[in-house]
Amino acid sequence: MTLDKEQLLTIGVDLGGTSLRVAAYTPEDGILDSIALPTRLEAGPHAVVGDMCSVIRMLFDRFFRGRNLAGIGVGSPGPLELPAGRLHHPPNLPGWDGFHLLAEMEKLLDAPIAIESDANAAALAEYALGLGRLLDVDSLCMLTLGTGVGNGIILDGKLWHGAAGMGGEAGHMTIFPEGSLCGCGNTGCLEACASATALMNAAERLIASGKAPGLAALKGDRLSLTALDLAEAAQQGDKAALAIYAETGRAIGIGLAGLINIFNLPLYVIGGGVANSWDLLSPAMFEELERRSYVYSLTAPGRAAAGGMPGGGTRVMPAKLGAEAGLLGACILPLHLSSHKLAGGVSREDNMLGVPGDD
Amino acid sequence: MTLDKEQLLTIGVDLGGTSLRVAAYTPEDGILDSIALPTRLEAGPHAVVGDMCSVIRMLFDRFFRGRNLAGIGVGSPGPLELPAGRLHHPPNLPGWDGFHLLAEMEKLLDAPIAIESDANAAALAEYALGLGRLLDVDSLCMLTLGTGVGNGIILDGKLWHGAAGMGGEAGHMTIFPEGSLCGCGNTGCLEACASATALMNAAERLIASGKAPGLAALKGDRLSLTALDLAEAAQQGDKAALAIYAETGRAIGIGLAGLINIFNLPLYVIGGGVANSWDLLSPAMFEELERRSYVYSLTAPGRAAAGGMPGGGTRVMPAKLGAEAGLLGACILPLHLSSHKLAGGVSREDNMLGVPGDD
Structure with a gap:
């Protein structure tokens, strides 16, 4: 096998609250290999960054020959202040408040590092490689319905960061002002209505109230239902499970209707595990869109004002890339220089991933 | 007085449902003169466009000598499809559905015409000449609380249009999903909670229910209260009036909290007549912002992540330009070429505002 001297290599990191994944990537071949390891939250942020950088170096050593390192991309739980690369009370990384993730990585790695929220990384992947x-x-808005509800917004080909890097938090728009408490302190956020966590909470509430005998039987003596249980029950026609998905679709529809009225983009992508139940969610969601967004009702595919729109009108679709979106997005971050400022950015003549100052 | 041969002239039009205003403008001297006339809705859109173009020509004839016409700017009620310049069911212009406003003006005027929604024009004025x-x-989001709730969004110095020109309709984000019916067909829109119309409706409901004796006495035998009545009653401590303003501030706060989480902009401007009651509205609004937007609570002036933000953090302020914002914005539209495509755009060698083909 002859290696192309000009082939670009990136290393992508998908940092999560329970595990972290690191991959080596080239535009030609995609992900060459990836390594997953647990996020040692109990050991503190410095230890986790140490683990992360060791694995980055390991993959680099394996794949750098004959390639040029374009940079390292990191998708991190938010809220993430940019360009500083500092975390602020990240709900999924307890103990990391105020942690300078970017600066700490730069101490350990002598390479350009591009850092984004995990939801932004997923949106970038869906933009560049997916739908x-x-x-x-050239523009899209993505909601990632997982443990929380992440959001990434791409406008005219660039990730929208806002003034302090904290734009794209549509997961925390208020849907029901008097709704359930959200991890952010607000009540009734989209995240508190449409995350996997919110779905399971709704199921447990219905079981506890005695209104979901089918789900109660399914749960049996177990501590809790799983998301898969709930989806299967709904597929088999369980009324309580169907109602939970309809209510979730409704909440997504109310939030999306607002986003469509605000942005008028050609594409809205729904990703994350919850989006796998598209057939259960989407009828109620589209009903809300028709009712609550006149921009949608004028610009949906085939409508009056959809003609001039790229993609054929306002499309709302399930994500294409699935669970790999966040990791893929981290891998391609260094290749999308126009969308963010790469930290470091020194051109590496020696093409070695050392510790700063060790050469 | 010596006229500068290079001085630019624009003509701005603020088209409203009850009146239309036309002004001649130069960057050096501002509005030179303006003419207001009733919008003859009963005569139909072609007649109104005829009136408008006559007045444009009148002002042009008076002021063109020694100046170069940069273009004609029009702020129109929405929803406005761009770049087509076509209206879709505009609630304030009954009978204009599907009307090609831009094309009809181009038939009557041989000059470059820039057209925007009235709320976008006001936002542009506040951006370029106000706060x-x-x-x-370089970015702001403006809400104009008048008969309806208009919205204009400027990102990195450009008006955000979206794919069919229908972006910037945050007045129709849902605040209370089961709230009052909005003119757009949805229930609980920001417009249905925080427009002048919504305030007066709330007052009438309270009077009818017998819960607002002070307002009932103030109204007396009249058909309805005025906005000024309501504001004065609140200033004098009337509890029902105060509660209406607090509830309005709360609705604005819920909507703005979402917009701040979505955009993370340095500036949010509240304009329109309702914003004149800033002291009555803003305490409840800021309370909601602190509670419902963690991006606000991290980036408000003086907070952890506000340091690097232009303007000193997330500012939420009443508009500076007042009732002239829409007309001023229309006047400067032709000067902000980067923010939109000018229709026509032929360089005018003869500097005469004729009918196309009449020379």
């Missing part, structure tokens, strides 16, 4: 590429649109 | 200039920010 965005398929429909040839 | 945006004062605080030196």
Whole structure:
């Protein structure tokens, strides 16, 4: 096998609250290999960054020959202040408040580092490699319905960061002002209505109230239901499970209707595990869109004002890339220089991933 | 007085449902003169466009000597499809659904025409001549609380249009999903909670229910209260009036909290007549912002992540330009070419505002 001297290599990191994944990537071959390890939260942020950088170096050593390192991309739980790369009370990384993730990584790695929120990384992947590429649109808004509800917004080909890097937090728009408490301190956020956590909480509330005998039987003596249990019950026609998905679809629809009225983008992507139940969620969601967004009702595919829109009108679709979106997005971050400022950015003549000052 | 041969002239039009205003403008001297006339809705859109173009020509004839016409700017009620310049069911212009405003004006005027929604025009004025200039920010979001709730969003110095020109309709984000019916067909829109119309409706409901004796006495035998009545009653401590303003401030706060989480901009401007009651509205609004937007609570002036932000953090302020914002914005539209595509755009060698093909 002859290696192309000009082939670009990136290393991507998907940092999560329970595990972290690191991959080596080239635009030609995609992910060459990836390594997953537990996020040692109990050992503190410095230890986790140490683990992360060891694995980055390991993958670099394995794959750098014959390639040029374009940079390291990191998708981190938010809220993430940019360009500082500092975390502020990240709910999924307890004990990391105020932690300068970027600066700490730069102490250990002598390479350009591009850092984004994990939801931004997923949106970038969907834009460059998924639905965005398929429909040839230059703007999209993605909601990632997982443990929380992440959001990434790409406008005219660039990730929208806002003034302190904290834009793209549509997961915390208020849907029901008097709704359930959210991890952010607010009540009724989209995240408190449409995350996997919110779905399971709704199921447990229904079981406790005696209104979901089917789900109660399914749960049996176990401590809790799983998301898969709930989806299967709904597929088999369990009324309580169906109602939970309809209510979730409704909440997503109310939030999305607002986003469509605000942005009028050609594409809205729903990702994350909850989006796998698209058929259960989407009818109620589209009902809310028609009712609550006149921009949607004028610009949906085939409508009056959809003609001039890229992609054929306002499309709302399930994500294409699935669970790999966050890691893929981290891998391609260093290749999308226009969308963010790369930290470091020194051109590496020696193409070695050392510790700063060790050469 | 010696006229500068290079001085630019624009003509701005603020088209409203009851009246239309036309002004001649230069960057050096501002508005030179303006003419207001009733919008003859009963005569139909072609007649109104005829009136408008006559007045444009009148002002042009008076002021063109020694100046170069940069273009004509129009702020129109929405929803406005761009770049087509076509209206879709505009609630304030009954009978204009599907009307090609831009094309009809181009038939009557041989000059470059820039057209925007009235709320976008007001936001542009506030950006270029008002608070945006004062605080030196490159992005802002403006809500105009008038008969309806208009919205204009400027990102990195450009009006955000979205794919069909229908972006910037945050007046129709849902605040209370089961709230009052909005003109757009949805229930609980910001417009249905925080417009002048919504305030007066709330007052009438309270009077009818017998819960607002002070307002009932103030109204007496009249058909309805005025906005000024309501504001004065609140200033004098009337509890029902105060509660209406607090509830309005709360609705604005819920919507703004979402916008701050979505955009993380340095400046949010509240304009329109309702914003004149800032002292009555803003305490409840800021309370909601602190509670419902963690991006606000991290980036408000003086907070942890506000340091690097232009303007000193997330500012939420009443508009600076007042009732002239829409007309001023229309006047400067042709000067902000980067923010939109000018229709026509033919360089006018003869500097005469004729009918196309009449020379």
